[in-house]
Amino acid sequence: MNPRSLLLNAYVYAVLAFILVPILIILPMAFSETAYLTFPPQGFTLRWFGEFFASSRWMDAMWFSLRIALFTAITTAVVGTMATYALVRGAGRLGTLFQALLIGPIVVPHIALAVALYLFFQQTGLSGTTIGYVFAHTIIALPFTVFTVAAALSSVDPALEDAAMSCGATRFTAFRLITLPIILPNVISGALFAFIISFDEPVVAFFLAGIRDKTLPRMMFDDIEQNLTPIIPAIAVLLTALSIAILLGAALLRRVAARNAATPEQT
Amino acid sequence: MSPAGFFEADGRRLSRGGIVLLMAPFFGLILFAFFYPLLSLISISVLEPQPTVENYQRVFDNPVYARVLFRTLRIAVLVSLLSLALSFPLALVMANSRGPKAIFLAACVLLPFWSSVLVRTAAWAVLLQRNGLINQGLQAIGLTTEPLTLLYTQGAVVVAMTHVLMPFMVLPIYGALRNIPTDYSRAAAICGAGPLRTFREVTLPLAMPGVIGGFILVFLTALGFFITPALLGSPQEMMIATLISQQMRELLDWPFAAALVGVLTLFVTAMTLAFSRVFRFDRMMGGRA
Numbered sequence: 001m002n003p004r005s006l007l008l009n010a011y012v013y014a015v016l017a018f019i020l021v022p023i024l025i026i027l028p029m030a031f032s033e034t035a036y037l038t039f040p041p042q043g044f045t046l047r048w049f050g051e052f053f054a055s056s057r058w059m060d061a062m063w064f065s066l067r068i069a070l071f072t073a074i075t076t077a078v079v080g081t082m083a084t085y086a087l088v089r090g091a092g093r094l095g096t097l098f099q100a101l102l103i104g105p106i107v108v109p110h111i112a113l114a115v116a117l118y119l120f121f122q123q124t125g126l127s128g129t130t131i132g133y134v135f136a137h138t139i140i141a142l143p144f145t146v147f148t149v150a151a152a153l154s155s156v157d158p159a160l161e162d163a164a165m166s167c168g169a170t171r172f173t174a175f176r177l178i179t180l181p182i183i184l185p186n187v188i189s190g191a192l193f194a195f196i197i198s199f200d201e202p203v204v205a206f207f208l209a210g211i212r213d214k215t216l217p218r219m220m221f222d223d224i225e226q227n228l229t230p231i232i233p234a235i236a237v238l239l240t241a242l243s244i245a246i247l248l249g250a251a252l253l254r255r256v257a258a259r260n261a262a263t264p265e266q267t
Numbered sequence: 268m269s270p271a272g273f274f275e276a277d278g279r280r281l282s283r284g285g286i287v288l289l290m291a292p293f294f295g296l297i298l299f300a301f302f303y304p305l306l307s308l309i310s311i312s313v314l315e316p317q318p319t320v321e322n323y324q325r326v327f328d329n330p331v332y333a334r335v336l337f338r339t340l341r342i343a344v345l346v347s348l349l350s351l352a353l354s355f356p357l358a359l360v361m362a363n364s365r366g367p368k369a370i371f372l373a374a375c376v377l378l379p380f381w382s383s384v385l386v387r388t389a390a391w392a393v394l395l396q397r398n399g400l401i402n403q404g405l406q407a408i409g410l411t412t413e414p415l416t417l418l419y420t421q422g423a424v425v426v427a428m429t430h431v432l433m434p435f436m437v438l439p440i441y442g443a444l445r446n447i448p449t450d451y452s453r454a455a456a457i458c459g460a461g462p463l464r465t466f467r468e469v470t471l472p473l474a475m476p477g478v479i480g481g482f483i484l485v486f487l488t489a490l491g492f493f494i495t496p497a498l499l500g501s502p503q504e505m506m507i508a509t510l511i512s513q514q515m516r517e518l519l520d521w522p523f524a525a526a527l528v529g530v531l532t533l534f535v536t537a538m539t540l541a542f543s544r545v546f547r548f549d550r551m552m553g554g555r556a
Contacts (some may be wrong), residue, residue, distance in 0.1 A: 009360065011356050012356050012357050015356065022394055026386065029393070056424045083289060085366065087290075090280030092286075094286060094290055098293065105297075105486060109490065111512070113301065116304035119311075119521070120284050138300070172277065202494050217385055223388045225497075228389065240386070263466070
């Protein structure tokens with residue numbers, strides 16, 4: 001290795017340390033016996049996990065967030081797949097508008113959306129309701145899901161569907177029996193992304209939460225702001241495990257999708 | 268297809284009715300839960316208490332608020348520059364790696380990308396607190412005898428925001444670099460260019476769309492960032508998002524908060540339109556080039 005690339009690699013490993021060290025520092029604190037956050041952690045205990053799962057406030061927040069995330073994942077996958085399918089099958093000018101509007105939730109800051117929905121939901125009585133959060137989170141997650149689904153849809157050979165329809169299948173049957181099975185891994189991984197986006201979403205949740213209906217991120221925000229107890233590292237361990245599981249799941253699904261896409265050529 | 272289009276239409280076309288039916292839920296949702304609330308909020312800023320531009324004058328004329336705007340811009344630029352300096356070499360090494368190393372590097376970037384902003388912000392709060400690891404380290408090597416105040420400063424906000432937003436820079440640069448055919452640098456080498464010259468005259472120009480795209484994305488996201496400045500910043504040194512929150516929730520000055528949202532949203536939208544050519548959002552979102 002020449003000196004220049006040695007220097008480059010050293011720099012890159014320093015950058016990786018910057019990325020990873022904060023996360024690697026906070027995770028072990030979940031097991032520390034001290035009631036304040038300190039590094040290195042002292043002793044070993046599962047007490048903080050126990051406190052998290054025993055607290056009805058934290059549990060209510062977790063179930064509320066899980067319910068919102070589940071509905072968001074389903075809504076996003078269904079709405080996103082429908083629109084994306086129309087897009088690749090010749091939506092024309094409506095498709096151009098679709099793509100232009102889709103950029104909106106990516107570039108408009110979440111704080112702007114949060115404040116706008118805060119007012120709008122107060123007028124419409126959606127404040128603090130599951131459906132209100134699902135609306136907000138679906139808007140935020142949709143672009144991610146659409147791009148994931150579109151990646152698969154654009155690689156499906158349209159001749160397969162045409163063949164099915166020539167044999168008498170309706171458009172819907174052709175989609176259900178031919179296209180959907182091929183793109184399903186990407187639809188599911190898009191839904192997984194929507195799930196984690198919703199489950200972790202802190203800004204909209206900060207504004208929409210009432211006194212009782214707090215999501216998990218909102219409860220975490222309050223805890224970090226006020227006293228930063230070891231419950232936060234415990235939740236960090238759980239959330240990181242969830243992120244890893246979802247990322248691995250999505251990667252696995254993409255591998256399945258790649259194999260599906262490759263099959264027609266091989267046979 | 269239009270320049271904004273990501274995808275080509277393919278196969279037997281759907282009927283017009285079918286397309287409308289399939290797209291209706293999307294349009295309904297985005298109009299109901301995004302554009303209508305946003306536009307009605309911004310309309311408050313020009314209509315209340317009576318039709319006026321007063322709310323906007325306050326944003327720019329009052330030195331306190333002008334300072335918030337300036338500080339927000341400065342922090343966003345700093346975060347973008349720092350992210351670029353950290354991300355470009357990483358993306359370069361990622362693009363040139365194969366096998367387990369490539370997977371390891373991708374995991375290092377993607378895992379934080381998909382993990383909670385709150386967790387990462389809490390991690391920085393722990394690191395930077397008075398008896399935190401960084402203060403312990405500084406005292407151990409004798410750089411300081413007293414613990415320094417690191418938390419609730421602009422420095423804390425900049426470092427933590429860089430940490431949170433870096434993946435948005437790495438992914439588009441990686442995408443651009445990955446798309447450069449390897450033949451190009453070989454061709455440059457055959458023509459007698461050294462590695463530095465190849466980098467400067469081949470790799471860098473071809474990576475520029477990714478660099479600009481990532482830079483703008485990080486910059487715009489940083490402008491509206493709320494969680495990290497709210498938790499790690501000082502209340503005396505607000506950014507625009509924390510100011511909006513304060514006006515909205517504590518002072519209940521909705522028309523003024525709406526004007527701040529209007530300024531932020533219009534600026535971000537204008538920037539996006541100005542740079543729409545380099546934005547390939549499909550590439551940025553998952554790094555799938």
